[in-house]
Structures are given as C-alpha cells and as structure tokens.
Amino acid sequence: MEIGVIFAGFGGQGILLAGKVLAQAAMERGFEVTWLPSYGPEMRGGTANCTVVIADEPVGSPIVDRPQILVAMNGPSLERFGPRVAPGGMIILNSSLVKEPSVQGNARLLPIPLNDIAQELGEVRAANMVALGAVVKVLGLFPLEAAAEALAKELGARGREKLLEVNRQALWRGFALA
Amino acid sequence: MKVLLRGNEAMAEAAIRAGCRCYFCYPITPQGELVEYMARHLPRHGGVFLQAESEVAAINMVYGAAAAGVRTMTSSSSPGISLKMEGISYLAGARLPAVIVNVMRAGPGLGNIAPAQGDYFQATKGGGHGDYRLIVLAPSTVQEAAELVMLAFDLSDRYRVPAMILADGMLGQMMEPVELPEPIPPGRIPPKPWALTGAKDRAPNVVSSFDLDPYRFREILRALWAVYREIERNEVRWEEYATEDAELVLVAYGTMGRICRTVVRRARKEGLRVGLFRPISLWPFPYAPLRRLAERVPVLLTVELSAGQMWEDVRLAVEGRAKTPFYGELGGVVPTPEEILSEVKKHVRG
Amino acid sequence: MSVVETKVPAGFVPVYTRPKSLSDKRFTYCPGCHHGIITRLVAEAIDELGIQERTVGVAPVGCAVFLYEFFRCDFAQAAHGRACAVATGIKRANPDLIVFTYQGDGDLAAIGTAETIHAANRGENITVIFVNNQIYGMTGGEMAPTTLPGMRTVTTPEGRDVRTTGYPLRISEMLAQLDGPTYITRQAVFDVRHVQMARKAILKAFRNQLEGKGFSLVEVVAACPTNLRIPPAEGNRWVKEQALKYFPLGDLKVRD
Numbered sequence: 001m002e003i004g005v006i007f008a009g010f011g012g013q014g015i016l017l018a019g020k021v022l023a024q025a026a027m028e029r030g031f032e033v034t035w036l037p038s039y040g041p042e043m044r045g046g047t048a049n050c051t052v053v054i055a056d057e058p059v060g061s062p063i064v065d066r067p068q069i070l071v072a073m074n075g076p077s078l079e080r081f082g083p084r085v086a087p088g089g090m091i092i093l094n095s096s097l098v099k100e101p102s103v104q105g106n107a108r109l110l111p112i113p114l115n116d117i118a119q120e121l122g123e124v125r126a127a128n129m130v131a132l133g134a135v136v137k138v139l140g141l142f143p144l145e146a147a148a149e150a151l152a153k154e155l156g157a158r159g160r161e162k163l164l165e166v167n168r169q170a171l172w173r174g175f176a177l178a
Numbered sequence: 179m180k181v182l183l184r185g186n187e188a189m190a191e192a193a194i195r196a197g198c199r200c201y202f203c204y205p206i207t208p209q210g211e212l213v214e215y216m217a218r219h220l221p222r223h224g225g226v227f228l229q230a231e232s233e234v235a236a237i238n239m240v241y242g243a244a245a246a247g248v249r250t251m252t253s254s255s256s257p258g259i260s261l262k263m264e265g266i267s268y269l270a271g272a273r274l275p276a277v278i279v280n281v282m283r284a285g286p287g288l289g290n291i292a293p294a295q296g297d298y299f300q301a302t303k304g305g306g307h308g309d310y311r312l313i314v315l316a317p318s319t320v321q322e323a324a325e326l327v328m329l330a331f332d333l334s335d336r337y338r339v340p341a342m343i344l345a346d347g348m349l350g351q352m353m354e355p356v357e358l359p360e361p362i363p364p365g366r367i368p369p370k371p372w373a374l375t376g377a378k379d380r381a382p383n384v385v386s387s388f389d390l391d392p393y394r395f396r397e398i399l400r401a402l403w404a405v406y407r408e409i410e411r412n413e414v415r416w417e418e419y420a421t422e423d424a425e426l427v428l429v430a431y432g433t434m435g436r437i438c439r440t441v442v443r444r445a446r447k448e449g450l451r452v453g454l455f456r457p458i459s460l461w462p463f464p465y466a467p468l469r470r471l472a473e474r475v476p477v478l479l480t481v482e483l484s485a486g487q488m489w490e491d492v493r494l495a496v497e498g499r500a501k502t503p504f505y506g507e508l509g510g511v512v513p514t515p516e517e518i519l520s521e522v523k524k525h526v527r528g
Numbered sequence: 529m530s531v532v533e534t535k536v537p538a539g540f541v542p543v544y545t546r547p548k549s550l551s552d553k554r555f556t557y558c559p560g561c562h563h564g565i566i567t568r569l570v571a572e573a574i575d576e577l578g579i580q581e582r583t584v585g586v587a588p589v590g591c592a593v594f595l596y597e598f599f600r601c602d603f604a605q606a607a608h609g610r611a612c613a614v615a616t617g618i619k620r621a622n623p624d625l626i627v628f629t630y631q632g633d634g635d636l637a638a639i640g641t642a643e644t645i646h647a648a649n650r651g652e653n654i655t656v657i658f659v660n661n662q663i664y665g666m667t668g669g670e671m672a673p674t675t676l677p678g679m680r681t682v683t684t685p686e687g688r689d690v691r692t693t694g695y696p697l698r699i700s701e702m703l704a705q706l707d708g709p710t711y712i713t714r715q716a717v718f719d720v721r722h723v724q725m726a727r728k729a730i731l732k733a734f735r736n737q738l739e740g741k742g743f744s745l746v747e748v749v750a751a752c753p754t755n756l757r758i759p760p761a762e763g764n765r766w767v768k769e770q771a772l773k774y775f776p777l778g779d780l781k782v783r784d
Binding site for chain 3: 199200228230235238239240243245246248250264265268272378382383384385388
C-alpha cells in the first residue's frame with residue numbers, strides 16, 4: 001500500500017501545514033510517511049504545494065507522479081495537478097474559488113466550499129483544515145482524532161493553541177462533507 | 179520514539195548528538211533549516227553557533243576549531259561549497275577532522291535551488307587543489323542522513339580526514355519519521371594529542387599543510403595516502419535491493435537511490451527482474467561489490483541527477499563486464515519513477 | 529640551525545637574552561627587514577605576561593610563513609588571508625587560549641580584508657599583529673594594497689599609478705570606525721624610541737585579550753629593503769621619510 005496525496009494552492013493558504021499535519025497523524029498511527037514541499041525564493045504569495053506519501057513499507061520515491069488524492073485550493077492547482085491524478089483517484093476542490101472546474105480526467109471530483117465553511121467558522125485561514133478533514137475521510141486509514149492530535153501538537157509547537165478549537169471544528173466539517 | 183523531521187533538521191540534531199560543539203555557516207538555500215536549527219539548539223548544548231561573513235570565513239573557522247580539538251561542522255549548498263573548497267583542501271592537508279554537509283542544488287553557476295547531484299566529482303575527486311580525498315557519505319532517507327552525520331564525525335576523528343555528507347535539496351527539505359541516534363557521551367570522543375591546547379608540559383603542536391621540501395612533503399603525503407588506502411579497505415558502504423535474480427540493476431545514490439527503489443518495486447510488479455545497487459560511501463566507492471555484481475548481471479543502469487558523474491566510477495568498477503547505460507536529468511529536474519521505468523524497459527524484457 | 533652561544537665575559541651581566549617563548553630556530557627574514565624586531569617583540573610580550581603555555585599563534589602566508597618554527601607555542605598555519613577566521617575558530621572553541629595572528633599587508637589588507645574587518649566588527653577576543661611593509665615580499669616584490677603612490681614594484685614597474693591601481697589602503701583607520709574593536713594602533717620600529725612604543729602597544733594588545741576586552745590590532749609600519757632594492761640600513765629611513773607620510777603613527781582607537 002502506498003498512497004500519494006498532493007496539497008496545492010496559493011502561498012498563505014496553509015498548504016504545507018495541512019500536509020505536515022497529515023504526515024504527522026499517519027506517522028503516529030504507525031504508517032511510513034514522507035512530506036515533500038515545493039520550495040522557492042518566495043516566502044509569501046506565489047504558489048505552494050506539498051506531497052505526502054503514506055505507505056505500509058518504507059517510502060521510496062517522495063515524488064508522486066500519480067496522486068490518489070489532490071487537494072486543489074485554487075484554480076491553477078487544479079489545472080496543474082488535476083490531469084495527473086490516478087484513475088479512480090479523488091480531487092478535493094475548493095469550490096469557493098473554482099466555480100466551473102475545467103479539468104476532467106478519470107478522477108472523481110469532490111467540490112467543497114472550503115473558504116465559505118472556514119468563513120462560517122469565523123477563521124478563513126482554517127480552509128486548509130476543512131480540506132484535511134475531507135482527506136482523512138477519503139483515505140479511511142485512521143480516525144479523524146489522529147489528525148486533531150497532530151494538529152494540536154503542531155499548533156502547540158508554534159504557540160498558536162488558541163486557534164486549535166476553530167481548526168478542530170474545521171476538520172470535522174470537512175470530514176462530514178466528504 | 180520517532181519524530182517527524184526535515185532532512186536538514188535531522189542532520190543538525192544528529193551533529194549535536196555526535197558532540198559537534200562548533201558550527202560555522204553562511205546562509206544558502208536549500209539548507210536554511212539546518213542553519214536555523216543550529217542557531218536555536220547548539221548554544222543550549224554549550225556549543226558555538228557563528229554566522230560568518232562568507233563561506234570562505236566559515237570553513238576557516240572550522241579549520242581553527244578543528245585545530246583546537248573540538249568536533250566541528252559547517253553546511254552549505256553547491257555554490258557555497260565551491261567557496262569552501264580552498265579551506266577543505268587545507269583541512270585535508272593539515273589532517274584536521276571536520277564534517278561538511280553539502281545539500282546539493284543545480285549548477286553550474288547560480289543555477290537554481292532544485293535538487294541535483296552535479297557535485298559528485300567535486301566531492302569525490304578533489305574539488306580543492308592538491309592530492310587528497312574526502313570521506314563522502316550519501317544518505318537517501320532522513321533517518322540515514324542522521325545516522326551518517328554521526329558516522330561522519332566518528333570516521334573523521336578516527337582517520338583525521340574531513341568527511342562530507344553529500345545530500346541534495348530534496349533530502350534536505352523533505353520530512354520523514356526519524357528515530358534519532360543516542361547522543362555520544364563526551365568520553366567516547368577520542369583524545370586528540372595533536373590539537374592546539376597550549377604547549378604546557380609538552381613540545382609545541384603545529385597544525386599545518388606546509389612543507390617546502392618536496393621529499394619531506396612526499397613522505398607526509400605517502401602517510402596520508404596510506405590512511406586513504408586503509409579507509410578504502412574498511413569503510414566501503416553500499417546497499418543492494420532485489421539484486422539476487424536481477425537482469426538489470428539500477429545504480430543510484432542519495433535521493434535518486436530511493437526513487438529507484440520505487441522503480442524496482444513497480445518493475446517487479448510487472449514481472450521485470452530489476453534490482454538496485456546504492457552506494458552509500460561515494461568515497462571510498464564500492465568498486466569491488468559492484469564488480470562482483472557485474473559478473474552476473476548483464477545491465478547496470480546508472481541513474482543520476484547529473485549528466486553522468488558517478489557513472490564514470492561505475493564504468494571503472496565494471497570494466498566492460500556488463501553493459502553500463504546511463505539515464506540522467508539536468509538542471510534540478512527530478513525524473514519520476516514512471517520515467518525511469520520506461521528507460522528500464524528499453525534494456526530489459528519481462 | 530641553532531643560535532650561536534655567546535660567552536658572557538666576567539663582570540658583565542646579560543640584559544639582552546633570547547625570549548623564552550622563541551625557539552632556537554634562527555629567523556629567516558632578510559637583512560634589514562623589520563619582521564625580526566616585530567617577531568621578537570611579540571615573544572617578549574608573551575614572556576612578560578607569562579602566557580607561553582596557553583598561547584596559540586596563527587601563521588600567515590607571506591614572509592612570516594615560518595613563524596611557527598620561531599616560537600615555542602602551539603601554532604596553526606592559515607590559508608592566505610584567513611588568519612582572523614582561523615583565530616576566531618580556535619578562540620571560540622577554547623576561550624582559555626590566548627590567540628594571536630601575525631599577518632602582512634597582502635594577507636590582511638588584500639585577500640583577507642573581509643575576514644579581518646568582520647573579526648574586528650564581532651569584537652573577537654584575539655590579538656592581531658599587522659606588519660605593513662607596503663609590498664608582497666615573499667612572492668617577489670609585487671604591489672600591495674598599501675604600496676605608496678609612485679612606488680616601483682615588479683607589478684608597477686613605472687610606479688604605482690593611483691588612477692588605475694587605487695590608493696594605499698589605510699586599514700587601521702577603517703577598522704577604527706567600527707564599534708567592535710577595542711584597540712587599534714599604528715606603530716613603527718625604525719628607531720629605539722619607536723621600538724619601545726611598539727613593544728608597549730603589542731603588550732597592551734595581548735593584555736587586552738587576557739582581560740577579555742576584545743579585538744586588538746597593532747599595525748607596524750615596516751621596511752622591506754630587499755624588495756625596495758635599497759641597502760638594509762636604508763630601511764629605517766624609508767619608513768620614517770616615505771611610509772609615514774601615508775601611514776601616520778599613533779592610537780586610532782582605544783577603548784578601556
């Protein structure tokens with residue numbers, strides 16, 4: 001078993017964090033994982049993506065040519081990575097920003113208004129966690145609580161504990177919608 | 179307990195656990211996290227973190243700290259390593275132990291910050307001036323990166339030869355679970371009677387790579403090369419994966435090595451008898467084991483993130499015993515397992 | 529090579545002896561070169577402070593490249609220009625050591641400018657002896673950053689033309705502008721009075737380090753009669769009448 005997940009979007013949408021929390025959660029549940037970020041001279045803005053591989057044996061390639069799951073937080077990400085999604089794979093699409101998806105392959109499309117849901121929760125920056133909740137549901141490898149624990153650890157390390165509650169809610173909303 | 183760490187962070191933590199107490203650096207992408215980690219953590223362990231004015235200064239500070247008998251390290255990425263090459267030659271000439279981490283990026287020139295393996299020649303064949311070698315270790319996972327940093331300190335001290343970790347941007351940036359090695363107790367670091375500690379109750383120690391007399395200098399270098407021969411006998415490291423029945427073996431190191439592991443798995447699923455030979459020590463290079471492999475495997479396909487540098491060592495090892503095709507990418511482009519697999523299929527039939 | 533033993537005649541008391549921290553090795557400097565005096569002054573300072581057993585020198589590339597043979601101290605040989613970086617590494621690794629560099633103008637003020645300025649700016653607690661003889665001596669008399677305008681060298685055969693090769697670099701004045709250093713002074717050794725002053729300055733530069741005061745640099749304006757193509761005895765006059773016009777003596781920065 002080896003599953004590749006790509007998170008992609010604008011810089012500042014919490015793309016790298018969502019991937020890291022997923023990797024951390026999978027590791028805590030005994031899986032082998034890799035997390036590979038795109039890295040560039042831009043610190044903010046621009047585009048960002050990261051690839052998480054979850055497997056039951058040591059991961060070979062941390063780059064994934066055919067991801068099973070793509071989280072496309074914006075239009076350009078869908079255009080760039082959509083065609084690469086494995087047949088039967090899943091695209092979790094931020095329908096708050098992409099109204100009419102142009103890319104269609106053999107992948108299933110799961111549109112979720114990530115930004116709108118995060119806005120409802122009062123924290124638009126939690127859109128990434130809505131997406132992550134959906135990813136955990138689609139993966140079906142471990143309970144959502146694993147992701148919530150990994151998130152708590154990550155926010156704790158950054159001294160952002162006060163954001164934990166709203167992000168936890170975001171996880172649950174995404175999980176429920178997938 | 180496993181922790182999720184970037185390659186850069188794991189190498190920094192491993193250095194601290196290996197007893198590194200002086201770290202000198204100059205910022206460059208993609209090894210920034212190593213610098214940041216050292217800045218945060220090394221002083222807490224009573225160590226010295228110093229951001230130098232240049233790579234040239236940083237490596238010469240390493241020279242000073244190593245001369246004083248302390249475990250010391252610097253890290254950089256390709257263009258910065260070029261600048262350090264002068265100092266590395268002096269370290270080698272003065273028989274000073276030190277660890278240099280190169281998180282390679284694409285070159286020549288400013289190139290870009292994407293992962294590449296174009297510094298193989300520089301690391302294994304010299305790089306700086308003069309007749310010397312570095313111990314060069316190439317990790318392919320974050321776990322291995324941590325372990326090889328620890329090993330690099332030990333080997334460097336044991337042989338008084340500088341050691342280089344040859345990683346790349348992908349390994350530096352990616353996160354993986356790591357079981358961190360136990361810290362080395364200070365008592366286990368061997369004493370260094372040659373170090374500059376003040377000439378009290380003994381004759382003065384001199385750390386130098388200088389001797390104007392060619393005959394005397396020849397003897398110094400003969401002794402140095404005797405040590406290199408000993409390293410070649412004792413410290414060759416490599417990994418073989420699924421080579422027993424292979425008709426084609428991929429030869430790849432570092433990041434390419436792990437990507438090729440995926441290629442082997444996929445090839446095997448399709449019924450292709452493909453294996454992997456992964457050099458871990460690039461110097462000393464595993465010539466003999468590769469030669470043995472070439473006796474029974476008809477094709478050794480070298481895969482590198484370069485135009486073919488390690489490939490030359492592969493051909494030196496094989497000496498015509500097997501076919502030695504090459505597949506490489508340039509400029510920071512990393513080939514996918516699929517692309518490599520289609521290259522494999524040109525040479526082997528199911 | 530060893531020093532010729534001098535018999536002390538009856539009734540005489542030796543007052544001028546070889547410093548303890550110098551080895552038996554005879555200096556390899558040319559006749560009339562000021563390095564010999566300066567090297568000895570460093571040894572006297574080490575003796576006077578009683579720090580020979582904890583002193584580590586950093587030898588340069590240049591005429592003082594054999595410095596480690598002259599001293600009974602631990603020594604590191606540095607790459608050209610990198611002495612201040614090497615000294616930084618030694619001192620940071622073991623702050624109990626007394627670390628000094630001894631560098632010429634090519635080493636310190638050309639190829640090693642960056643290392644020098646940044647060590648000074650960090651206030652590294654080291655002592656730097658800077659011998660400014662306005663020329664590259666060891667390699668055969670090429671122009672140095674400190675070469676005087678109009679001065680003939682093998683690479684300025686018509687004399688240094690400031691329009692194409694710039695002006696003598698006053699590195700001590702530059703360093704004195706920085707907040708980091710503790711003590712920057714320019715001295716000379718062309719007569720007894722100045723030797724005594726230089727001696728005091730070098731002593732102070734080492735004492736500063738002992739007291740943890742930070743970066744001290746003593747520039748000594750010196751003569752290289754060999755490459756100036758003048759008789760050895762003319763070197764003193766050269767410094768006094770030519771070099772000092774561009775390199776005035778005195779303390780440039782003293783922080784107590």
